[in-house]
Amino acid sequence: MNFVNLHTKFIYNFHNLTIFYKSIRFYSLIAMESEEPQQIVEGLAQIQTGGKVFYNPVQEFNRDLSILAISTYGMLLQKERSLKTSEEPSVEIHECGKKYDTGLSILEALSATGLRSIRYAKEIPGVKEIIANDISLKAVNDIKNNVNLNKVEHLVSPSHQDATMLMYEHKRENHFDVIDLDPYGCPSIFLDSTVQSIKNGGLLLVTATDMAVLAGNTPETCYSKYGAISLRTKSCHEMAVRILLQCIESHANRYGRYIEPLLSISVDFYIRVFVRVHTGNYKCKYTISKLSHVYHCTGCDSHILQPLGITKPNEKNQSITKFSLPTGPFTSSSNCTHCESPYHMGGPIWSAPIHNPQFVSEILQSASERLGTFKRIQGVLSLVLEELNDVPLYYTLQNLAGVLKLVTPPMTSLRSAILNAGYQVSASHMHKTAVKTNAPCKVVWDIMRCWEKLHPASQKNIANNKVASHILSQTSEQQHSFDIHPEATSQSKLKGLVRYQLNPLPFWGPGSKSQAMVGKEKMQKSRRNQGKRKREESIDSSV
Template identity: 25%
Template sequence: MLEFDLAEIVEGSTKLLVPRDSLSEKTPPKEPAFFNPRARVSRDFSIIAYSAFLKNFKGPKIFLDSLAGIGARSIRVANEISSIEKVVANDVNAQALEIGKSIAKVNGVTNCEFSENEACRFLSLHSSRDGRGAIVDVDPFGSPSRYLDCAIRATFHGGLLSVTATDLTVLHGIFPEACKRKYYGTPVRTTYGNEIALRLVLGCMNLVAGRMDIMVAPLFVQHSMHYYKAYVKILVRTNTKNCMGYILHCDNCGNRKVVQEVEHICNICKSKAKLAGPLWIDNMQDKNFVDAMIPEEENLKVDKSCKMFLEKCQEEVGMPPAYFTLDEIGHRNRSAPPSLDKIIEKIQGIGLRATKTSMNPTGFKTDARIDEILSLV
């Protein structure tokens, strides 16, 4: 019998036993084990993504959760995805694992094993050909960068690696030197900082994988509150395409563009511009994968917001990096901006592309320049 004060909640179709204080405290306590109820939507997206991925995966369907905590994500995978064969939930906190074992028992889950180990050691033990995971998850406090080498090695060829980052003060440019140290790139503080953050995470994953002659192929990215999560396919081959570069941002006129070489002058107003990167400049979403997630979402018990998010992802695949927001356009024009649908319609009316974005509810992506957008509205 557990001695902890636990409460029972339900996520998806899984009953969870969680530390009672984590449901009422603003910052969930780390004792007896950390659980963040506000990360529920992030876990919902994981279930959708993993379920869609396993439909086409050929090989042992094993899920490795390197920083499982009480096993909320792990046990949901074991309980809600029928095609999964084995789940291994690892954490260094023995109390968290005891809670996890009780959750598995409550749900009648029998295909979930528990491991008490440091995350990198756990992943290293699963880096042999027969021990790798079809899906590997890394969900740390702060930056995932210290775990990337061993997580990539523990992922099967053609497998899925999902990585969470929560150190947003670093990724959003408050501590640029720390970002350069952890992610090998420099951020810029902008209205689309969440997209720059995700591109820095993907860029770091790409650089680490490249040292091992391994290629990462982004399938899906998602953010909710302070959880930024990237899902990439791991391929044991060299990436011959250069997917790294910079985003040039001009505070003076609002211009932003992708460059592969270092530039510092805005091509519109000739002011000195800021440079974010090096970071990932190619697609962050794979259309076929996002398309496959839609029917999975309909068959699973997940938050209703997931469907709207995925539909926006479908629209913006292939659009250039760096979105605009209605507030930004209104501020620069010193007037109330038109509605999101109207501004997209106006841009499309002159033969340019424009779509809503999953990155921001009032944001849109377009290949129109800032001066073209402002002249339209």
């Protein structure tokens, strides 16, 4: 046997030994899983868990923000109800931890440890009842113990059911004021039952953690789960939020309902949206004017939105809205007009505003310093309020310079040039160097061409780069000024607010899925899944 064959055999055996070691370690970890209680303190709640029921400390920001949003919604609901009975809106002062018969009915569909529900009971005023549901019996036992430990039995009711079936049971009567969906991964399988079991005007909170799918890594999977094609753009996080919103709207429309986004954020490893769900068949007609397809250039990352429908006043009666289809396509050719690269088409995405500034302002005003993530909430929401709310998607500073192989301009210089040209510009909470503007793509590239005149690109770098050379070969329609504009620096930055969070923990991320199902059940599931993909492929080929 020669040396090459010997080396190959050694690598093969070493590879098999590594797989065997990992398998032994995996199953030994299952067998050695500790059942000793784990103490967790967050907010006003103190809980104990045994085993590996899912808990992620990184999502304390998620829970803190949810408490503020639901509390703000509760006050808004009181004002709306008082307006129906009197001309002056009034708000009754409610206490936390006390049961109110006219208060909020809240469902946490996927509760795990019960921490979120217990915090809602102890930190949200004006609550009627909270149902803390989980499909895992182990998790439900933990919820019961934690509810007793925190003495909130009068508010929190543990439930051991499939979340979708529980919500379907409430679709005819006893609708929920608030439903919180915080699943591990994709939430779409819960949306059909959710939009039917929530009250008219109710608040829906939805989290999605499958960011690889939503951010364009697997557009075919995104379409099967969300009904939209995701694209790998620099603004993929905002596109993810807008895909989730259109998915919720799609489910709601089937039952004569529609959504009103109040706050939509992309933070850490997930996206989170807060929307109100309203009932109205006529209002559902406006949906096609709130959705758009996205043409994304594969070369320069420019984007064009084409709405599915448009609305305009009736010529004979201005008070009547006329619904029609847009003429298109919105692109003059199959290739990008700026760099001649081909387009990818994605969507549909939600292209209407994704925040309600008044609601966000009220959350910000009600935020208390006692919250563990107060400074971050203050920074993120302040940045949200500065965003251009009617401008979908954004550019990034590094990409604009990187496409043309230029020295990256300072953010204040680029923002000043856009403002000096008479357009609006803002940052985005979703990306540290985002440039959100209502300036057309051509104006943005004109500004970058003017920057290149001041800071010439290396001919060596652009010689064999078709995208950069084609954009730079065009003449700018006007000379843009980079003189610093007084509004170029945002107020949130001037105040030194915490706007973009660094990884807070060594093992930061979505964490592993709940391990409440252990022992024989998990071993049996592992055996069932061995070779599952190959079996499915063989069945497909035989058919």
